[in-house]
Amino acid sequence: MSRDIEDVLAANQSFYDAFAARDMEAMARLWSSSAEIACVHPGWDALDGREAVLTSWRDILAHPGGPRIRCANARAYVMGEAAFVVCHEILGQGMLVATNGFVREAGGWRMVHHHAGAMAPVAETPPGRLH
């Protein structure tokens, strides 16, 4: 595994660690403050820009009944100074699929995007049924 892939996977895990710990300061540091950022929470419309994205995380992390999520099966795709990770998010009985985008900055890999959505059991989604 290349060093870049290791580092991107570590940045991805830090995101889930901050999520699990309800650590808003760590969450805010994880996201790029120089690049434009976006976020698509499951079922939500897209959020654009640091203020909207971080406000959404502040609301989510402050919510006492919020989900406890664990990341699994993360796979990193590195393209020079940018990268993305595709992984599963395990929530009790359910599972989501997430895409997390990263950009390389002086301090390391920082998030630029998060997009998570439900994954249906494979038997319910034959090819062609939806795109």
Place this chain on the structure above:
Amino acid sequence: MSRDIEDVLAANQSFYDAFAARDMEAMARLWSSSAEIACVHPGWDALDGREAVLTSWRDILAHPGGPRIRCANARAYVMGEAAFVVCHEILGQGMLVATNGFVREAGGWRMVHHHAGAMAPVAETPPGRLH
């Protein structure tokens, strides 16, 4: 609008044009053949690698009852040689949110990732209900 953003949005539109035209040759050309690629169709598990991704598109585009999708509200985020677009996918009554990843190659911007999922009406997804 910067030239890069224009070009990325044009590449994104080409993807939806190929989808609408059921043009598998154009679809295959749009995806990077040098970078690692991935794809998350709505409700599916993630697909990894060119063979799995293009096979899925071949199946979807060959499906006569497949959805007719139109892209709207596309917004591009460029990070040097990589970029992503967040947009809506309009299907008749429904709407999806998509993230499309791109990398800059000699021939222009090529896709490296597609992740689409359902968007629930805003009233059904208050902050904190799901992450």
